[in-house]
Amino acid sequence: MRVLSSLLLALAAGASPALLPRVDAPAPFNSSLFKDLNVSRGLNYHYYAVPADTGKPTLLFLHGFPSTSYDWHHQVAFFQDKGYGLLVPDMLGYGGTSKPLDPQLYVSSLVTRDIIDILDAENIEQAVVVAHDWGSKTASRLANYFPERFLSYAFLAVGYITPTFFATPFEENLNLDTTKTITDWSPLGALEAFITNDTRIPPVDYVTPEERAIQMEAIRQGGLAAPLNWYKIARGTLEGQDDQGIPQENALIHSPVFFGAALRDYISVSAPIFVAGALVSSNSTVTIREYNSGHWVQLALPDEVNGDLLQWIGGLGLGLDA
Template sequence: MDSSLFKDVTTTRGLKYHYYSSPAVDEKPTLLFLHGFPSTSYDWRHQVPFFKEKGYGLIVPDLLGYGGTDKPSDPASYKYSLMTADIVDILDAEKVDKVIPIGHDWGSFLTSRLASYYPERFVAYGFLALAYTPPSPDFNIHGMLAFTKQAVGYELFGYWLFFAEDGSEKIVADHVDSTLSILYPSNPAIWVTDLAPTGALKAWLLADKKAPLAPYISKEDTDKFVETLKTTGLGAPVNWYKLMVSGLGAEDDKNIAKENYIVNKPVFFAGCKQDYVCLAAPAIATLGQTCPNATVAEFETDHWVQLAAPEKLNGELLKWVEGIATA
């Protein structure tokens, strides 16, 4: 990603966002790539050159708390009603329409809320690993953990509680190699025992356990990860977890109009068969209820599909985007 194509903009609420921008050619749509945790715009290094060459507009921000973007310490600053407004401010600064947001992980959740708050600004929505998530004004973390344990045999999101703890970022900083290996393991099934259940991730890190890295993570990638952690840490990014665990996220969802719970515009979902947290099968089974115009592609990858299978993902996304453009 060409560093000369990064810009900074100050949003209406006074926060600086750092983002990559490349204009569309021949009136093609603009793709808005939204990364997850614990990433930055660097997560899209395999997608940006592919779509840029084909003339698509690209906006790829470091999301709030990450990279070159501001890092407020108050979890309330990370409300989705506020962050979606920030994203729209970026679109306004770039004067773009015909925008298609494509999110991964928490970026998928943000994409869901763009559909909730600003449906008029987008022509379609892409979700990688985590499918469209309807508003959940009654969300409770402990209720969700109990439900997932009963449904699939283990808690899916117990690690949220660790990241929401005060001081979790210091534990991560003290065990960088251990963190890297559990987030990007060569054997994704270890998430069932050592990431997802409550207390498992903290125990892994405090024991300084390590596992072989996934083959798609290069030496350059690990160096970038270590550099990012040393430079900015995770003190700000963990606020995305604190928001949800505290109940502020559910409270925020109460502001969403009921008519915006269903997404009728085109939706793309990349289901990852070896993702043991964002489970593909149940997401696919229920997607039609909330996204009646959905296209599903399944991948034999772990959670990080844009890194693990970039050529296949890029091809599927291109086919879907071209279908929208010609519909």
């Protein structure tokens, strides 16, 4: 996640907000279940909503960069067939959701309020969060600001991000990493050269050409100017200042935590760090699963991830039949 920053900021000048009409994701998504909500601060959120069967919890899926709700298509297919409620938003800056260009609008205290507005609109008192990449930051802040609204938290590839994480300047955090990325991507700034030199690598085999086309079209329509704000607030002081409003008593997670570590993650290169963080940042049950996968673990190993999440949710002791 963090080592991408140099490339992404270099691309910002050429990125533009969406100008073309939105196209909802195809199957396993049901087009009739997409909704739009004007949240309390006046921004539109586009999201997928499946009502839960009796006795089943609602799962809130939060994607990261540079993606849309379609990142979760394997999980949507798996869990909606089992009767789970689903809330799968396009996060701020992506897909059919508003794409403001002001970085200040992306700080966690505001984005988490948006997510709560969606839960309120769907009459969901409590949900289980499943998050990946920058979605894990939002999930972390939901635990910090609104712990009463969530039953448990699952983090994939990127783990719980503490309230003090962004108090350290971005570049200093990079220097604290003792794990190296693949050779061509370090040190800071080398990834920009990797792209501008037109370096090519083969596509992964777990994403079909059709699936890749769906995500590429979403990026073409939406541009990168808005999504890059997730990085801008982290590189500057906005996120660190915003996190000062987190109640100290909410720094620990008081609900069950799942962390899916991607052991071949060359994006966040922090699986050991996040495993340790999962253990020390919660005073409740922590379940850790390790996957022989890169960063996009929910796409690369959907059967393993879905099975582990199903087992974990079923064992939460919530009186829900998984």
